[in-house]
Amino acid sequence: MIVLDPAHGGVDSGSQISDTTVEKNVTLALAFRLRSLLTARGFSVVMTRDEDAAAVPNAQGSAMTLDDRAGIANHAHAAACLVLHATPSGNGVHLYRSELEASEGQAFVVPWLTAQSPWLAQSQRLEKQMATAFSRAGLALVTSRASVRPIDSLTCPALVVELAPSGDDADSINDTDYQQRVALTIAGAMLFWQNQVQPPARLEAATKEAVGQAAPSDATRTQP
């Protein structure tokens, strides 16, 4: 299972890529390409929105918040969560993982704003694997860390994939060949990643042991 989150949508257009292009349309177009390629490779794909304005499930008409998107992703128990963005600055593809500090295990009660912490090691491995794939594909790449909601609240290996123009012309971001090349690279990296990802159920079992050990000291600390 892969979760794709085409950022922005509806009244939130995101950044103005060029006179005729806004970010929300680029992220949705890239998500559709990715969905097709990933589905063809046997993945189940969940998209947080597949139309311009995302709506909250079971609450028609309500605009989707960033926390709603994180909720959809977390319920999917995905092997990877990719938050898709686009920008007119820079070139190629920018990959980001959360800026949170990595934690050893998942607490019994997961803090919403730092839920990504136990998954950061896996997110870093995914970032490296994807960076290698982009380098082999000959695409310009920047890898870094960033605090972009809702990535800090995702309980899966999560990355922000920001698509930048391929050249000096900002409209080159709409080039179908370029988008297809990027999507193919990501889909290929996911194919390798699926054999390495630690299944959430196994990680949860390990976490329970860690929590079991940590619980007495926590209880002691909180006693008056």
Place this chain on the structure above:
Amino acid sequence: MIQRHQRIVFWCLVVCILGMGVLLAVGRQRGRQRIEALAAGDETPLDAPTAMAETVTLDLANDADGSIAPASRQIALPQEPNARARALIDHLIAEYALPGSAHALPPGAAVAEVFLLPLPLVGYTTDSSTAATKDGGFRPTLPVGQTDPDPVQPKQPGGELAVIDLHSTFVNQHPSGVEVESLTLRSILGTLHANLPQIEQVRFLVDGQARETLAGHADLLRTYPAADTTSGANAANEGQSN
């Protein structure tokens, strides 16, 4: 033979000329004394006092490769820490507003104010673990700093939280994108860390209010650690985490 009335007119004119000369000399002398009196009582300096220029480190971002590199500048900064932090950020943003900047930002004042607060943040909250008093009184209170874990605890004694209040005019004109927004924040964090090491954590406000993002991407609601954000430091951290 000069007639009598002509002699009278002549001497009258001589007297008038002498009188006017005396009046002129006295008036001039009084004017000079008045100016000297004003100068003696006014202590306003002719030039505003200027601080000595000192070497500071600005962590400058580059959009092309997403890097941050330190750069030394000679800048006169005030001594008061709040004003110093604000001046540092103003100089940093002014650097980005220069033509040909590698991380182009709109010109103009970016920071309304910077507040440095000593950590841990001290305040009081209602102790929800205890019941209200029988007579309907209030529950006892607990110091916030003692019960709250990070992010309000200092790592070192004397650690401070910097609250940076940005102008909405700057934020509204800031370029939108994950990279460009993150670089701006990391550049500010790194510059503060390099020049004011007592700052451990940083929070951002916009016109005195909490705001979700800088320009649609970078989170402004969280508390950021002030740390070395240069690309060299990040590469070292990556190496350690592997």
